[in-house]
Amino acid sequence: MLAFLKLLQSLVKELHSDGTPTRIAFGAALGAALGLTPIANVHNVVVFALLLLLNVSFGAGMLAWALFVPIGFALDPLFHQIGRALLGARTLAPLWTSWFNAPLVPYTNFNNTVVLGSVVGWLVLFVPIFLLVKWGIVRYRATYGERVRQSKFYRAVTASQAYNVYRWFRPE
Amino acid sequence: MSIAGSAPSNAALPAAVPARRRRGVIRWRGLIPIVVVLLAIVVVWLTMGEALLRNTIEEGATKFLGTQVDIGSLHVKLRDATVELRGVSIADPFDPMRNLVEADRVTAELEGRPLLEKKIIVRTLTLAGVNTGTKRRTPAAPAPRDGFAASTLRSLNEWGARLRKPIASFTPIDTIRAVVLDPTKLASVRRALEAGVRADSLRDALTAGYRALALQPVLDSARAVTTRLSGASPRTLGIDGTRKAVADVRRTIARIDSAKKRLESLARDARTTTVVLGAELQALDSARREDYAFARSLMKVPAIEGPDLGGALFGDVSIDRFQKIMYWAQMAQKYVPPGLLPREQPGPRRLRMAGSTIAFPKAREYPDFLLRRGDVDLGIGGKTAASGKYVASVTNVTTMPALVREPTRFTLTRRSTAGVVASIDAAGVLDHVGGRIRDSLGVIASGVTLPSFPLPGLPMRAALGEGTSRIDLLRVGDRVAARWTIRAPAVTWRRTDSVATAGSVKNAMEALALRVIEGVNDLEIVADLTGEIAKPSLVVRSNLDRILADRMRTVAGEEIAKAEAKARAQVDRIVDEKTAPLRAKADSLRAQGEQLVADARARLDEEKKKLDERLKALLPTGGLIKLPGEE
Numbered sequence: 001m002l003a004f005l006k007l008l009q010s011l012v013k014e015l016h017s018d019g020t021p022t023r024i025a026f027g028a029a030l031g032a033a034l035g036l037t038p039i040a041n042v043h044n045v046v047v048f049a050l051l052l053l054l055n056v057s058f059g060a061g062m063l064a065w066a067l068f069v070p071i072g073f074a075l076d077p078l079f080h081q082i083g084r085a086l087l088g089a090r091t092l093a094p095l096w097t098s099w100f101n102a103p104l105v106p107y108t109n110f111n112n113t114v115v116l117g118s119v120v121g122w123l124v125l126f127v128p129i130f131l132l133v134k135w136g137i138v139r140y141r142a143t144y145g146e147r148v149r150q151s152k153f154y155r156a157v158t159a160s161q162a163y164n165v166y167r168w169f170r171p172e
Numbered sequence: 173m174s175i176a177g178s179a180p181s182n183a184a185l186p187a188a189v190p191a192r193r194r195r196g197v198i199r200w201r202g203l204i205p206i207v208v209v210l211l212a213i214v215v216v217w218l219t220m221g222e223a224l225l226r227n228t229i230e231e232g233a234t235k236f237l238g239t240q241v242d243i244g245s246l247h248v249k250l251r252d253a254t255v256e257l258r259g260v261s262i263a264d265p266f267d268p269m270r271n272l273v274e275a276d277r278v279t280a281e282l283e284g285r286p287l288l289e290k291k292i293i294v295r296t297l298t299l300a301g302v303n304t305g306t307k308r309r310t311p312a313a314p315a316p317r318d319g320f321a322a323s324t325l326r327s328l329n330e331w332g333a334r335l336r337k338p339i340a341s342f343t344p345i346d347t348i349r350a351v352v353l354d355p356t357k358l359a360s361v362r363r364a365l366e367a368g369v370r371a372d373s374l375r376d377a378l379t380a381g382y383r384a385l386a387l388q389p390v391l392d393s394a395r396a397v398t399t400r401l402s403g404a405s406p407r408t409l410g411i412d413g414t415r416k417a418v419a420d421v422r423r424t425i426a427r428i429d430s431a432k433k434r435l436e437s438l439a440r441d442a443r444t445t446t447v448v449l450g451a452e453l454q455a456l457d458s459a460r461r462e463d464y465a466f467a468r469s470l471m472k473v474p475a476i477e478g479p480d481l482g483g484a485l486f487g488d489v490s491i492d493r494f495q496k497i498m499y500w501a502q503m504a505q506k507y508v509p510p511g512l513l514p515r516e517q518p519g520p521r522r523l524r525m526a527g528s529t530i531a532f533p534k535a536r537e538y539p540d541f542l543l544r545r546g547d548v549d550l551g552i553g554g555k556t557a558a559s560g561k562y563v564a565s566v567t568n569v570t571t572m573p574a575l576v577r578e579p580t581r582f583t584l585t586r587r588s589t590a591g592v593v594a595s596i597d598a599a600g601v602l603d604h605v606g607g608r609i610r611d612s613l614g615v616i617a618s619g620v621t622l623p624s625f626p627l628p629g630l631p632m633r634a635a636l637g638e639g640t641s642r643i644d645l646l647r648v649g650d651r652v653a654a655r656w657t658i659r660a661p662a663v664t665w666r667r668t669d670s671v672a673t674a675g676s677v678k679n680a681m682e683a684l685a686l687r688v689i690e691g692v693n694d695l696e697i698v699a700d701l702t703g704e705i706a707k708p709s710l711v712v713r714s715n716l717d718r719i720l721a722d723r724m725r726t727v728a729g730e731e732i733a734k735a736e737a738k739a740r741a742q743v744d745r746i747v748d749e750k751t752a753p754l755r756a757k758a759d760s761l762r763a764q765g766e767q768l769v770a771d772a773r774a775r776l777d778e779e780k781k782k783l784d785e786r787l788k789a790l791l792p793t794g795g796l797i798k799l800p801g802e803e
Binding site: 049073096 | 196197198199200202203205206285288289290291519520522524525526527528529530531532533537538
């Protein structure tokens with residue numbers, strides 16, 4: 001229940017933040033990587049660092065992470081097939097052989113079918129996610145945004161202490 | 173208030189919100205949590221890192237070897253790229269209460285650059301305070317059921333079961349009881365039952381044929397004619413009456429002749445039936461010979477040929493030894509595969525789907541794992557004959573031998589002369605460099621304590637005591653040739669407690685076997701395993717089985733003859749009991765058929781005789797002169 005409330009709080013705050021739709025959408029597209037791909041991998045450390053360092057919506061990234069986790073689980077068999085096809089391709093074998101015998105690259109675990117397939121899947125979905133989220137935010141703000149902002153519900157959500165911490169990482 | 177993304181409108185801007193400063197792409201405040209996380213990682217490493225690494229190594233090694241691996245403590249020296257493990261124990265996969273190896277200290281000096289490629293190259297590995305075969309305080313956890321080790325153990329158990337020989341049997345007969353319980357197992361009994369049914373149908377057919385003769389009307393008619401013409405003469409009948417009477421008599425005689433012909437035909441059928449039943453009874457005699465053979469096949473005749481006896485007595489202990497060797501050979505094949513093709517393995521266990529992890533080995537690069545050289549100071553504790561210090565060395569232990577281009581070699585030699593072991597030498601080569609596996613192993617140990625094991629089928633244990641054990645194994649591809657030789661100059665034999673009393677010995681054969689075995693003090697066993705690994709053949713020979721075979725061949729001959737006579741008597745009794753009704757039925761049928769025919773023939777002949785007399789009396793000059801109008 002607490003997780004659901006936090007998710008709701010995060011959703012409401014992001015939709016009404018001062019961030020531009022582009023930055024929120026970029027944060028969501030980055031955060032989708034955390035949900036779509038197996039979390040305990042080096043590329044997700046990089047994605048997480050980008051979410052912190054780039055001037056994008058961190059909350060949108062966290063929200064996207066939560067939203068894309070079940071999608072990632074559901075798509076795992078597809079990711080496995082994509083990864084298997086790529087790692088098993090004869091033409092790519094020299095590339096993989098040189099990569100996975102190079103320093104540090106083996107730690108990416110890209111020689112695992114699900115990891116590689118999900119990362120490729122995320123990269124392919126990056127632009128569609130970005131565009132879809134951006135369009136959605138623009139539409140929301142133009143239609144329901146102001147009414148929600150005036151509601152008691154919104155005030156209750158933004159009055160919580162967590163909001164203050166969140167403000168640290170909202171897009172400037 | 174402004175709504176990002178909406179049409180810009182100055183009128184909509186709230187006066188209270190100041191114009192925001194436009195910032196760059198980087199959010200420098202984000203460095204704070206990154207630094208905090210990095211600091212947390214450092215703190216976790218300093219406080220729990222070694223414990224976490226120890227758990228990871230324990231888990232990985234347990235999975236790798238298929239048996240529980242425990243590590244007391246772990247210490248990492250990052251500057252020297254050295255890992256030191258203390259209190260390492262590897263459980264015996266075949267005995268959860270023993271450790272295969274226990275080491276006080278294991279020091280591995282790693283090469284730094286390969287670590288960047290996620291590869292472990294051990295420059296030197298030193299094991300100190302190593303003991304083998306030590307007892308565990310707690311039983312080792314069994315290998316995961318779906319893991320490679322467990323499936324290998326299962327397949328090796330099936331492999332061993334296929335090799336097992338029938339146990340030595342020294343209990344000649346106890347199987348005629350089975351025949352008695354179900355006599356239909358005997359061919360002669362089955363045929364007798366079938367013949368009984370046929371005899372019944374033959375008797376029915378004979379009775380029906382006799383009824384079909386319809387003799388009674390013929391006889392009645394003949395009697396009526398004879399009675400009617402009794403005392404009649406041509407004078408009393410007149411010419412016409414006489415002519416009619418003669419015609420009646422002749423017609424009746426013709427009917428009697430016809431009936432006699434049918435009777436003779438029936439008599440022939442009855443004789444055929446008798447012959448058929450006689451043949452059935454003869455077939456029963458030949459079936460009885462089959463039954464003798466069947467009863468003999470049910471007898472537990474002792475195996476008296478040398479190799480059979482060797483396999484029966486020492487097969488199990490040989491298979492156990494070969495099973496352990498084959499387990500480690502299968503492990504080597506799994507983890508040290510030949511060739512340089514990409515290798516696919518199941519991915520790591522996680523909440524998400526594991527997928528497959530594929531390794532892409534590259535020529536003239538580091539393999540995933542390489543131990544260039546390892547030296548082990550091995551000590552076998554306790555006060556056994558093998559106690560003492562040993563030195564073992566291994567070179568080029570790797571998961572990718574095609575990259576190392578050198579086979580894995582290992583040796584073990586005895587260093588100290590403590591204890592009474594004369595010598596122990598072991599050397600092996602795992603050559604997986606080319607596309608074909610070529611493994612060889614040679615172990616010679618003299619003065620070691622040899623195994624103690626029960627003799628299958630006999631109430632006796634063999635305690636081989638101290639002696640010499642030698643194992644030679646060569647594996648090329650899927651074929652194996654292995655020999656295990658044991659020489660035990662002071663073997664002792666112990667009767668098992670439950671049958672220690674003399675009265676518990678089952679029979680003369682078993683008593684003989686026990687006497688002969690107890691007379692052998694110097695035992696030599698040679699077990700040969702050859703052929704395809706999946707289905708090899710095992711031949712076990714020993715001097716004991718040769719001696720035992722000679723003695724048993726003499727004594728067993730008499731025993732077997734007695735047993736066979738007993739079996740024949742049993743078969744005869746059962747068969748006689750079951751076939752007697754058939755014989756009686758056949759005799760009765762034959763007698764009944766003959767009696768019926770004889771009676772009918774006599775009655776017909778009698779009536780015909782009377783009619784002939786009447787005819788003579790009616791015809792003038794005894795029938796020589798024909799009557800007027802007579803044809």
